[in-house]
Amino acid sequence: MKQIIFSIVITLSSIVAMAQINSPHQPVNYEAANWKTWLLNNPQQIIIAAPPSSSQSKTELQSIKQGMAKLDDKKLTQIKYWDAGAPAYRWNQIVLGLMFQKQEVLLRMPAAWMNIAIYDATILAWKEKAKYKRKRPNELDPSIKPVINAPLTFSYPCEHSVTAAAAAYMLVYFFPEKTDSIMQMAHAASQSRIDAGVQFQSDVDAGWKLGEQVAKEIIEKAKNDGSAIKWDGNMNKDPKKWTGAYPMGITLPLFTPIVIRSADQFRLPPPPDFENDMKELKNFKQNFNSRSLAYYWASHGPEIWNDLASQKMFEYRMSDDAPAVSRVYTVLxxxxxxxxxxxxxSKYTYWGIRPIQYDTTYKPLITTPPFPGYPSGHAGGAGTTAAVMEYFFPADAKLFWQMAQDCADSRFYAGIHFRTDNEAALKMGKELGKYVAETWMKK
Structure with missing residues (x-):
């Protein structure tokens, strides 16, 4: 019942949040023009030309009016779709949908790389906006009546186009087989701003160029993320530890972290003997709540935290602040x-045994994943994301940590982790998430 009520609350909150999309604008803040990019080596070398002359702007204004006179239901649907939330909102939905279709790419966590590209590109876009101070089409020609709330930020370059290009090129790198559909979406996102009457064609073109340049530089960074390293075939032979046909994710410790100093910076101490943990697990009596939590979290991964971040940003009416929204998604x-x-x-340092291997008579509630148990990935990820969410939305910390604890407990209820796996991971994740958020914000 607790989980059902929680799901209902989340659903209702989302409906309320979506209703706030057309709420009054928040004050314009150009502080982001002074933020530092994260991965660009020489951001000053990524430049765009100055906005066109007033005479060319007049030609563009006429083109906007002609286009708006031909708006149909299909175009209006696209406008409303891409205008929901900040520019990064839809792309965070899209990347999560793509990730789970391709297991080998999932391990590289493309959402992180995509959001870095969006973040760095958005900062550069804000520098250009503050530099050129170009007015929106409807400000220069009051006869233009945008079909959505026109952003109060300067027009050049287009932030939706910047985001679309940065996101699209990153996603094409990770999902080349989806190139056509990804690029179609990106161009649709950009065109929707012209059709809506809130951007010039030159705004969109400049934004696309900027986003593309940033993405191509971030792609070069992603190529060296360590994912190309092959497993050497060395396998644990100790029967008191985890063994399996193929240790999924065994090369992940060789990947290059983005913020933490090294893969072992937060390495846990060795696990205990799991004799007492096994007794606790075997003596545990399932109930409706434990089963529902086990199944719920077994079918949810990082997308639940991205969705919750989106909800909170709607609730706090952050949609008009594209850099701030991008920062939350990126740090998360x-x-x-x-x-x-x-x-x-830590998993492949200690090869922590799973319950079904410690006691072969034990029957878990769900299928045991094909890698060591200590520490729990679900619990560690939940602790990390809860810590980041608390950093940005401290008033909601109780909700985040209850969710993280539920997630950790669910792996015990499912019978695939000892409680020690979960508690150690939750603590580790909390420390790591806090470290990443604080390090990012100090830059």
Whole structure:
């Protein structure tokens, strides 16, 4: 019942949040123009030309009016779809949908790389906006009536186009077989701003160029993330530890973290003998709540935290602040990226045995994953993301940590982890998430 009520609350909150999309604008803040990019080596070398002359702007204004006179239901649907939330909102939905279709790419955590590209590109876009101060089409020609709330930020370059290009090129790198559909979505996102009457064509073109340049540089960084390293075939032979046909994620400790200093920075101490943990697990009596939590969290991964971040940003009416929204998504996904590397470092340092291997008579509630148990990936990821969410939304900390604890407990209820696996991972994740958020914000 507790989980059902929680799901209902989340659903209702989302409905309320979506209703706030058309709420009054928040004050414009150009502080982000002074933020530092994260991975660009020489951001000053990524430049765009100045906005066009007033005479060309007049030609563009006429083109906007002609286009708006031909708006149909299909175009209006696209406008509303891409205008929901900040520019990064839809792309965070899209990347999570793609990730789970391709297991080998999932381990590289493309959401982190995509969001870094969006973040760095958005900062550069804000520098250009503050530099050129170009007015929106409807400000220059009051006869233009945008079909959505026109952003109060300067027009050049287009933040939706910046985001679309940065996201699209990153996603094409990770999912080349989806190139056509990804690029179609990106161009649709950009065109929707012209059709809506809130951007010039030159805004969109400049934004696309900027986003593309940033993405191509971030792609070069992603190529050296360590994922190309092959497993050497060395396998644990100790029967008191985890063994299996193929140790999934065994090369993850060799991946390059983005914020933490090394894969072993948060390495846990060795696990205890699991005799007492096994007794506790075998003596545990399932109930409706334990089963529901086990199944719920078994079918949910990082997407639940991204969705919750989106909900909170709607609730706090952050949609008009594209840099701030991008920062939340980026820190959240980068922290998760580094947490997975750190968690698997401990997993393959200790090869912690799973309950079904410690006692072969034990029957778990769900299928046991094909890698060591200590520490729990779900619990470590939940601790990490809860810590990041608490950093940005401290008033909701109780909710985040209850969710993280439920997630950790669910792996015990499912019978695939000892309680020690979960509690150690939860603590580790909390420390790592706090470290990533604080390190990012100090830059």
């Amino acid at each position: 996904n980068v922290a998760y990226h580094d947490a997975v590397i750190a968690i698997f470092d």
